[in-house]
Amino acid sequence: MTKNGVSPNKEIVFSTESLHKVHEIIARYPEGKQKSALIPILHMAQKEFGGWLDVPVMDYVASLLNISPIEVYEVATFYTMFNMQPVGKYVLEVCRTGPCMLNGSDQIIEHIKEKLQIKEGETTKDGMFTLKPAECLGACGYAPMMQIGKFYHEHLTKEKVDEIIDLCRAGNIAID
Amino acid sequence: MSKKLLLKNIDVEGIKTFEVFRKHGGYSAAEKAFKMTPDEILEEVKISGLRGRGGAGFPTGLKWSFLAKPEGVPRYLVVNADESEPGTFKDRYLMEYIPHQLIEGILISSFCLGANVSYIYIRGEYSWIPEILEYAIQEAKAHGFLGKNIKNTGYDLEIYVQRGAGAYVCGEETALLESLEGKRGNPRLKPPFPAVKGLYQCPTVVNNVETIAAIPAIISITGAEYAKMGVGRSTGTKLISACGNLNRPGVYEIDFNLSIEEFIYSEEYCGGIPKGKKLKACIPGGSSVPILPAKLLLKTANGETRLMNYESMADGGFITGTALGSGGFIVLDEDQCIVRHTMTLARFYNHESCGQCTPCREGTGWMYRILKKIEEGRGTYDDIDLLWNIQSKIDGNTICPLGDAASWPVAAAIRHFRDEFQWHINNPECLTKNYGIAEYATI
Numbered sequence: 001m002t003k004n005g006v007s008p009n010k011e012i013v014f015s016t017e018s019l020h021k022v023h024e025i026i027a028r029y030p031e032g033k034q035k036s037a038l039i040p041i042l043h044m045a046q047k048e049f050g051g052w053l054d055v056p057v058m059d060y061v062a063s064l065l066n067i068s069p070i071e072v073y074e075v076a077t078f079y080t081m082f083n084m085q086p087v088g089k090y091v092l093e094v095c096r097t098g099p100c101m102l103n104g105s106d107q108i109i110e111h112i113k114e115k116l117q118i119k120e121g122e123t124t125k126d127g128m129f130t131l132k133p134a135e136c137l138g139a140c141g142y143a144p145m146m147q148i149g150k151f152y153h154e155h156l157t158k159e160k161v162d163e164i165i166d167l168c169r170a171g172n173i174a175i176d
Numbered sequence: 177m178s179k180k181l182l183l184k185n186i187d188v189e190g191i192k193t194f195e196v197f198r199k200h201g202g203y204s205a206a207e208k209a210f211k212m213t214p215d216e217i218l219e220e221v222k223i224s225g226l227r228g229r230g231g232a233g234f235p236t237g238l239k240w241s242f243l244a245k246p247e248g249v250p251r252y253l254v255v256n257a258d259e260s261e262p263g264t265f266k267d268r269y270l271m272e273y274i275p276h277q278l279i280e281g282i283l284i285s286s287f288c289l290g291a292n293v294s295y296i297y298i299r300g301e302y303s304w305i306p307e308i309l310e311y312a313i314q315e316a317k318a319h320g321f322l323g324k325n326i327k328n329t330g331y332d333l334e335i336y337v338q339r340g341a342g343a344y345v346c347g348e349e350t351a352l353l354e355s356l357e358g359k360r361g362n363p364r365l366k367p368p369f370p371a372v373k374g375l376y377q378c379p380t381v382v383n384n385v386e387t388i389a390a391i392p393a394i395i396s397i398t399g400a401e402y403a404k405m406g407v408g409r410s411t412g413t414k415l416i417s418a419c420g421n422l423n424r425p426g427v428y429e430i431d432f433n434l435s436i437e438e439f440i441y442s443e444e445y446c447g448g449i450p451k452g453k454k455l456k457a458c459i460p461g462g463s464s465v466p467i468l469p470a471k472l473l474l475k476t477a478n479g480e481t482r483l484m485n486y487e488s489m490a491d492g493g494f495i496t497g498t499a500l501g502s503g504g505f506i507v508l509d510e511d512q513c514i515v516r517h518t519m520t521l522a523r524f525y526n527h528e529s530c531g532q533c534t535p536c537r538e539g540t541g542w543m544y545r546i547l548k549k550i551e552e553g554r555g556t557y558d559d560i561d562l563l564w565n566i567q568s569k570i571d572g573n574t575i576c577p578l579g580d581a582a583s584w585p586v587a588a589a590i591r592h593f594r595d596e597f598q599w600h601i602n603n604p605e606c607l608t609k610n611y612g613i614a615e616y617a618t619i
């Protein structure tokens with residue numbers, strides 16, 4: 001997980017299962033419109049190749065879809081869910097928009113910063129946690145909340161955050 | 177108890193599955209629709225008076241009637257499940273707990289529109305929901321309600337779920353189509369409208385999840401019966417996602433005759449404000465609509481009781497009224513700081529601007545920075561006027577309505593709470609109960 005590239009001896013290719021999925025996705029669109037598969041495939045690539053999209057990974061996706069690399073970079077950099085830099089194993093995405101703020105999301109973010117000794121956007125030294133403030137995730141009625149991987153954790157309190165962090169450390173939390 | 181259409185069976189155990197959904201009348205509206213012609217279905221939708229539930233409230237039947245039908249060109253129905261407007265989480269509820277209702281709605285709507293492929297574009301963060309929808313699609317297919325020659329009608333339909341990847345602007349219909357084509361979510365200039373040139377430049381209808389989920393009920397009970405529910409041009413029922421400072425936040429299906437006061441305070445709905453605190457303000461239709469102080473929220477400027485419907489919410493225009501919007505109902509209690517709340521919304525719009533139009537790209541950033549300055553106790557009275565000036569220059573001067581949506585919350589906050597902005601400038605100690613102001617982390 002180096003910043004300037006996946007280690008050179010690691011070949012970037014999807015597993016057979018993922019390649020199968022790629023073809024299944026491409027078949028959802030009309031002939032010649034395979035570019036529509038770009039975002040779904042970037043999601044798969046991010047998951048399979050270390051949680052972020054390095055240039056060689058994006059180039060690989062471009063080659064799969066027969067489009068130019070720049071078309072992939074344009075898209076990858078536009079959407080907030082695609083990480084352009086390495087992230088920790090657990091990315092804590094804490095919502096801080098209006099409705100969550102009204103229910104104390106600021107205090108939750110502050111608590112995580114103190115507990116993990118990181119600022120927004122930073123990763124802990126052990127590579128376990130990244131704190132990534134998020135904007136409204138569609139869980140406003142269950143605020144405050146955060147997303148870790150695939151799932152939402154709602155009705156957060158400081159104690160609940162502590163528990164979740166312990167569960168992460170013990171590897172006991174589902175992220176996909 | 178008001179009559180429920182969308183959430184009627186939400187508490188039925190196992191309603192997520194085809195079997196239970198079917199047992200409770202599921203897919204019988206589709207069977208009825210297959211005995212009708214597409215024109216007859218369209219007529220029912222028109223008579224129902226159904227208005228788009230995504231925010232703008234455009235009549236659905238009318239939208240469908242604009243769909244171009246050139247020979248030999250495919251048509252598409254695209255379901256907008258991007259749901260990213262702060263305060264809004266109703267579509268998630270429908271998809272997560274009663275997915276077949278949406279699938280049946282897509283089936284009837286696509287049959288009416290003559291679409292053989294439909295895409296559900298869902299916000300990327302709802303990452304556990306596509307599986308739920310895909311499972312429902314498989315079940316429907318296994319029972320002959322999707323796929324080829326559905327129920328021997330000769331009609332074919334495939335539904336695919338497409339995830340976005342975190343961009344509010346992709347809820348705007350043309351940005352959504354760009355995103356679905358594998359591009360950045362930059363809204364298109366209109367015209368041409370999607371009804372003429374939409375997905376892959378083919379005629380396309382884009383509708384909200386809740387809009388499409390209401391179609392089976394309309395076909396079941398008839399458009400005329402649906403139109404009898406509600407008041408005036410607000411027909412049927414509406415989902416409201418209530419949040420902020422409420423005892424019982426959540427998703428409610430309401431009757432358009434319900435008063436806002438009853439919605440906030442009655443036990444059937446939100447159950448009042450925690451700790452008996454007073455109501456300070458409310459944004460009743462998603463973050464983009466104007467905030468109203470309690471007084472103007474509960475009663476219109478003319479002293480009439482304000483109801484939860486399109487017309488009553490809009491009574492007074494943007495001066496003393498607001499809008500029903502997407503139904504994202506955000507309540508602020510007496511302890512909340514308007515400046516800080518408005519600042520978080522300004523930050524949101526700034527973060528979400530696609531950057532194509534200068535007034536939106538630059539203006540949203542200016543508004544955020546000025547609000548942050550005031551919030552941090554470094555503001556001046558001139559800043560309030562400057563804010564007003566900036567928002568007025570964004571409004572109406574951009575490609576898509578995100579620019580307007582960014583300016584309205586700021587305009588309304590200043591219009592109704594100018595004294596609080598001034599107080600904030602003179603009393604920076606308001607800060608003592610707030611902390612953790614963070615710059616954007618770009619990772």
Ligand SMILES: Cc1cc2nc3c(=O)[nH]c(=O)nc-3n(C[C@H](O)[C@H](O)[C@H](O)COP(=O)(O)O)c2cc1C
Pocket residue numbers: 227228229230231232233234236256257258259260261344345346347348349350382383384385387388576577578581
């Ligand atoms: C910035 C922006 C964001 C939007 N987000 C959504 C959304 O998340 N969901 C939605 O259904 N409509 C959204 N809309 C409205 C859509 O452009 C479109 O009007 C709607 O999907 C039409 O469906 P309806 O007629 O069924 O409401 C948004 C509009 C704008 C300008």
Ligand code: SF4
Pocket residue numbers: 345362363528529530531532533534536537574575576577578579580
């Ligand atoms: S108004 Fe904003 S979001 Fe909409 S097209 Fe212009 S820059 Fe993009």
Ligand code: FES
Pocket residue numbers: 095096097098099100101135136137138139140141143145262263264
């Ligand atoms: S404001 Fe946090 S989930 Fe909507």
